[in-house]
Amino acid sequence: MKLRILVVDDEPEIIELVEFNLKQAGYAVTTAADGAEALKKARTQTPDLIVLDVMLPEMDGFEICKALRLDAATAKVPIIMLTAKAAEIDRVLGLELGADDYLTKPFSPRELLLRVKKILARFQTEEKPKExxxxxxxxxxxxxxxxxxxxxxxxxxxxxxxxxxxxxxxxxxxxxxxxxxxxxxxxxxxxxxxxxxxxxxxxxxxxxxxxxxxxxxxxxxxxxxx
Amino acid sequence: MKLRILVVDDEPEIIELVEFNLKQAGYAVTTAADGAEALKKARTQTPDLIVLDVMLPEMDGFEICKALRLDAATAKVPIIMLTAKAAEIDRVLGLELGADDYLTKPFSPRELLLRVKKILARFQTEEKPKExxxxxxxxxxxxxxxxxxxxxxxxxxxxxxxxxxxxxxxxxxxxxxxxxxxxxxxxxxxxxxxxxxxxxxxxxxxxxxxxxxxxxxxxxxxxxxx
DNA sequence: CAACCATGTGACGATTCGGTGACGAAATGA
DNA sequence: TCATTTCGTCACCGAATCGTCACATGGTTG
Missing domain, CATH: 1.10.10.10 (Winged helix-like DNA-binding domain superfamily/Winged helix DNA-binding domain)
Structure with missing residues (x-):
């Protein structure tokens, strides 16, 4: 079973780049261009990982992140944030938001893949202890x-x-x-x-x-x- | 153990500049002046990072990059591309090539060192010791x-x-x-x-x-x- | 070829390691 | 409180393992 990844970004080029590379690597990818779409797809498709851009029209990445965490259905899905500013890193990884990793733009596809693999590996192996x-x-x-x-x-x-x-x-x-x-x-x-x-x-x-x-x-x- | 960096460029001044600065910073540096030499050294010396100029005689940086990725022995080595034209950036970081970072000429030694450190830090920490x-x-x-x-x-x-x-x-x-x-x-x-x-x-x-x-x-x- | 050096080999005594039973202290429970 | 259980430490023993030596072997050098 392929692992599902939801990519949220409003720039078509980024979407295309990320989508291509992730698919190449054997993941099932869906995309969303804004917050509303992202939340909806996150809830209905229960992806195994979300790649989330901070800079988005209307609802920004921070808000989406918070919203995802508040919904029980999506609260536990790992999130990788994409940010243009290194200064935002603190906020991204901060407690209130709880993203699991971040990438600063520009990033190479390989870098992204490494992060994705790392995060998925971590969450995948974190099986709940058997009774x-x-x-x-x-x-x-x-x-x-x-x-x-x-x-x-x-x-x-x-x-x-x-x-x-x-x-x-x-x-x-x-x-x-x-x-x-x-x-x-x-x-x-x-x-x-x-x-x-x-x-x-x-x-x-x-x-x-x-x-x-x-x-x-x-x-x-x-x-x-x- | 020192980290090994392979620098590929055909201009002696650039080589000298880069080599000096990297060595100063504590890296082990080897150099190559053309594509053939670069590929050979990359395979035999297994560097931890490759700094690769785009403009080279015969085989250009893009081709070398592609060739490195195709060889299993060198496929995972991070690459920093040196390019004169900002317009090339997209291609460098793009799908087919997958370099990990880039620098546009002219660049300052400090800038280079920053990139090198950043990339090495990322890739170094991803490596978990094999079980x-x-x-x-x-x-x-x-x-x-x-x-x-x-x-x-x-x-x-x-x-x-x-x-x-x-x-x-x-x-x-x-x-x-x-x-x-x-x-x-x-x-x-x-x-x-x-x-x-x-x-x-x-x-x-x-x-x-x-x-x-x-x-x-x-x-x-x-x-x-x- | 001969002398020399580095490594392979077998043997041996010394040491380390883990299993074991015993004992007093600490914790538990009536 | 007292009886009982559980715990941590110790001393001892046999066996596994270790470090060293002496000698054999084989490659290198002049």
Whole structure:
């Protein structure tokens, strides 16, 4: 499925340039020449990204941006602003507006593409955290704070649960002891890194057969294997 | 590591001026006087940025630009075009060429430096370090801390993994033993440089056929060849 | 060819690393 | 309050890994 991009600008040449390049790169592009059209298309087509010029007749880019954010249907769509003045950058990225990136004119098509890719990559991978993690017979239920093995509950402490969860959420990726200390214990560890080992041991003990998922990578850290 | 800039122009005065200023600013500069030379150097030296004059004998800047884009090895290098005519700007930044910025002659050295910095900053920050390195049948997965050859995992120790990774990330460039000690062992090595040899040997042993990628450069160090 | 130097190789002792059980402190809960 | 659970640290052990050495090998130089 192609990613959809809405381009908002009133200058036909810019529109043409941007549209051509984005289409070339495999995106589905729709365009709008003014604020009213932009808002309407944003709501009806739910694009994955909006490229928005600041300088527009009637409703300017700032206003459109604000309006987009206020509408629940479009509030979360990433926006890249096009601006002629470097001085406007602060306002563009400011809190009230919340654009996700900006480009100052003149910009090269390649530059635009880089930004588009970067922003889309960021938003695309930002999947909402799953409520349940399942690996074979092992089930981790985050909201319920329950772990089961073959449907049989496994008792464990809060720290152990968090440790297991963090590892499972990054299944496959090796986590160093320092990393784990930061993420599980949160405050910058005044804690001995060996503490992680002890908790891993207790965790392994409790989850029994499921401990086959918990891998030690000597000299590096621990890893959850699927 | 200094950023490398290739300057392409046929007028010696311009070359000299640009080269002096860029070097002053801490860049590594190489120059080319015509299209053929430019293409060759662009491919062999993999500069981080190319400053390209439009007006050149034989092959003009537009053609060179196009040729650079068509070659995978140079397609992603940002280009700043130098042009005498403001009227050419559209073409320079336009669809078919895709230069990343332009300067109209005459330009001041400060102006050039500003552009160079701007462009380099943009493209430099976009590059995220790769999570996977693939060379033929050899795959190095950094976050997973796994190396495979023809999809078959290769066991190795943490040090060996780091050594291989560092070499692979700098594929093609020879690394001295001292360099490797610094980067792999991190602290300023109280360690014998011959230790590197031993680890290279163990590494080669373990990765078997893939060791064809590991080159010894007599008298200098080791190199990862693609 | 001979001497020399850089690198490959195998072996070995030293060190590091992770698993483990134990213990007291801290937190929890009745 | 007291009993119980959970936590962080420690000491110890076996095993994996490391750094170094001595020697072999092979390329280079005169």
């Amino acid at each position: 349940q993690l399942r690996f074979g017979d092992l089930l981790i239920d985050l909201p319920r704070h329950i772990v089961t093995w073959k449907n049989k509950p496994i008792e464990m402490t809060a720290t152990e649960f968090k440790l297991l969860t963090i590892l499972a959420q990054r299944a496959g990726r090796v986590q160093s002891r320092d990393q784990l200390l930061r993420d599980v214990w949160e405050y910058d560890s005044l804690i001995d890194t060996r503490t992680v080992d002890t908790h891993m041991r207790r965790l392994r003990e409790k989850i029994g057969a499921a401990s086959k998922h918990l891998d030690t990578v000597r000299g590096v850290g621990y890893r959850f294997v699927e | 996977q390195l693939r060379f033929g049948d050899l795959l190095i997965d950094l976050p997973r801390h796994i190396v495979t050859w023809k999809n078959k995992p290769i066991e190795m120790t943490a040090t060996e993994f780091k050594l291989l990774t560092i070499l692979a990330q700098r594929a093609g460039r020879v690394q001295s033993r001292d360099q490797l000690l610094r980067d792999v062992w991190e602290y300023d090595s109280l360690i014998d440089t011959r230790t590197v040899d031993t680890h290279m040997r163990r590494l080669r042993e373990k990765i078997g056929a893939a060791s064809k990628h590991l080159d010894t450069v007599r008298g200098v160090g080791y190199r990862f060849v693609e």
